[in-house]
Amino acid sequence: GNFFDLTGSVSHPEEIAGRVRYVEDGALLLNGGHIVWHGDWKAAQAQLPESTPVEDYRGKLIVPGFIDTHIHYPQTEMVGAYGEQLLTWLKNYTFPTEAQYECAGHAAEMSQFFIRQLLANGTTTALVFGTVHPQSVEALFTEAEALNMRLIAGKVMMDCNAPEALLEEAETSYAQTRDLIRRWHNRGRLGYALTPRFAPTSSPALLNAVRRLREEFPDTWVHTHLSENSDEVAWVRALYPEHAHYLGVYHDYGLTGKKSVFAHCLHLCDDEWECMAASDSAIAFCPTSNLFLGSGLFRLQKAWEQQVRVGIGSDIGAGTTFSILSTLGEAYKVGQLQQYRLSAFEAFYHATLGGARALHLDDKIGNFDPGKEADFVVLDGNATALQQLRAANSTTLAEKLFVLMTLGDDRNIHATWVNGEPVYSAG
Ligand code: GUN
Ligand code: FE
The missing domain is CATH 3.20.20.140 (Metal-dependent hydrolases)
Incomplete structure (x- = not known):
């Protein structure tokens, strides 16, 4: 899937755009409820044994819980x-x-x-x-x-x-x-x-x-x-x-x-x-x-x-x-x-x-840094006809996220993972 999160600390809202981490066609490696690695899917695939179980969320946007x-x-x-x-x-x-x-x-x-x-x-x-x-x-x-x-x-x-x-x-x-x-x-x-x-x-x-x-x-x-x-x-x-x-x-x-x-x-x-x-x-x-x-x-x-x-x-x-x-x-x-x-x-x-x-929990949750707990959401930006139309007419990541917050709700939640386990799945 495509991964979006934010890193580091910010003291001004204008700085946030510079803290965006977006990995298109990325991968998240999990072990025992924690994030081990986060990066490019092809790089992950080259290193991993073939028997590694994979959850495929191609086309979806994965964000921290x-x-x-x-x-x-x-x-x-x-x-x-x-x-x-x-x-x-x-x-x-x-x-x-x-x-x-x-x-x-x-x-x-x-x-x-x-x-x-x-x-x-x-x-x-x-x-x-x-x-x-x-x-x-x-x-x-x-x-x-x-x-x-x-x-x-x-x-x-x-x-x-x-x-x-x-x-x-x-x-x-x-x-x-x-x-x-x-x-x-x-x-x-x-x-x-x-x-x-x-x-x-x-x-x-x-x-x-x-x-x-x-x-x-x-x-x-x-x-x-x-x-x-x-x-x-x-x-x-x-x-x-x-x-x-x-x-x-x-x-x-x-x-x-x-x-x-x-x-x-x-x-x-x-x-x-x-x-x-x-x-x-x-x-x-x-x-x-x-x-x-x-x-x-x-x-x-x-x-x-x-x-x-x-x-x-x-x-x-x-x-x-x-x-x-x-x-x-x-x-x-x-x-x-x-x-x-x-x-x-x-x-x-x-x-x-x-x-x-x-909550002073940023050492444990909040983004995809290795070592953090594996809590994340898989978002479907095309959950309704209007969203599909609007998404097709948006170009940047900022615009896609803005459409999600303007038109989005529980229909956009494709799956939710807690502590490295799937706990909710749509449909
Ligand atoms: N202030 C005290 N109790 C409450 C509550 O239950 N809800 C809200 N919104 N404000 C409160
Ligand atoms: Fe309240």
């Missing part, structure tokens, strides 16, 4: 809930849906559905919210482990401003989270993220519990929401007036830093951007969610100026698609509304190597 840096698995069944913005959407739709995950059987069934959706959309790594119930993440990790997926998840921690059925005591949250970390963190390819829902559902005692866990388990991730909606921002100011700003609440409780991922970040003040950059925290940009809930427009330009790492998030179920391809198409439109021109190369960067960098 997509990385979804913010998604809620227990909101899968409520995608597209009508008519509300964030706070009433949570109250009317989200909380009642998440309450169902007290049932371990439901969690197991939905975990299976969710993981299949990820793979059918070419997503091989995700940073995932569970619900407050430990059994929700237990079920998800069990499902991901069976496929050897590199997946990071956590039990939601929340102790106020939500229905009673979803609330817990800070001490219980601490103890249940610690048990889950001991069971699942670094088990195979799995990782644990401390997951306070957001500041409004976190008392000072709960945030202290998160801080203690981060101190005890410094290589776990922190995953939460930040500055998504104007009413939410005003509410946090009222709840936590002693902190400089919304991000300051998390920062003062020791929750910023490497491996901290903040979803949305639409209404940050300059001091918050400074804090984000100085602490080396990362952002999950969730365009379909931000448009669907009418939350606002993410400033990708500002993130580059501040040198803040950015990954792409579907944010199911406020987001409206599992497809990272479609999500990139919406990211482009969010850019357009602000005179920011998101190139296809930059878009694919955020969805692959950039996402890996946001």
